[in-house]
Amino acid sequence: xxxxxxxxxxxxxxxxxxxxxxxxxxxxxxxxxxxxxxxxxxxxxxxxxxxxxxxxxxxxxxxxxxxxxxxxxxxxxxxxxxxxxxxxxxxxxxxxxxxxxxxxxxxxxxxxxxxxxxxxxxxxxxxxxx
Amino acid sequence: xxxxxxxxxxxxxxxxxxxxxxxxxxxxxxxxxxxxxxxxxxxxxxx
Numbered sequence: 645x646x647x648x649x650x651x652x653x654x655x656x657x658x659x660x661x662x663x664x665x666x667x668x669x670x671x672x673x674x675x676x677x678x679x680x681x682x683x684x685x686x687x688x689x690x691x692x693x694x695x696x697x698x699x700x701x702x703x704x705x706x707x708x709x710x711x712x713x714x715x716x717x718x719x720x721x722x723x724x725x726x727x728x729x730x731x732x733x734x735x736x737x738x739x740x741x742x743x744x745x746x747x748x749x750x751x752x753x754x755x756x757x758x759x760x761x762x763x764x765x766x767x768x769x770x771x772x773x774x
Numbered sequence: 775x776x777x778x779x780x781x782x783x784x785x786x787x788x789x790x791x792x793x794x795x796x797x798x799x800x801x802x803x804x805x806x807x808x809x810x811x812x813x814x815x816x817x818x819x820x821x
Contacts, residue, residue: 658818659791682786
């Protein structure tokens with residue numbers, strides 16, 4: 645879901661007039677309205693000076709728990725590939741019921757780590773930086 | 775208190791635009807699913 649302080653009317657016009665020209669059919673997720681930035685305040689991303697929410701991105705798991713967050717100042721955009729990589733990694737860890745962990749730069753198919761006493765001092769055998 | 779990973783995501787309800795309709799959305803509507811929540815400054819901006 646995307647959320648800004650704009651009204652749903654502005655969302656509709658933005659979707660119809662611009663986004664649908666970038667993404668066929670328009671963006672495939674709900675665009676929410678946060679008048680006055682109340683939701684942004686709850687998430688710590690409302691900027692009083694701007695009167696707007698800055699670029700906060702939260703990955704929330706099926707239990708409603710935040711697993712990851714990233715907050716950028718307005719002039720730099722996000723990296724969707726990195727977001728998808730993180731979601732895949734958090735899903736993988738959840739499916740392993742926390743028995744496996746995904747090391748830096750992990751992508752599906754790459755080695756994971758099974759934390760425990762045997763792994764202490766041995767990570768180098770499994771994981772090497774590029 | 776500042777929000778951090780492993781904390782419960784604050785519940786919210788707000789009006790949304792989706793597939794040509796205006797309708798309310800609650801975070802708790804998505805229990806059981808992974809949710810990506812992206813805040814951004816404003817529509818019709820550039821980044």
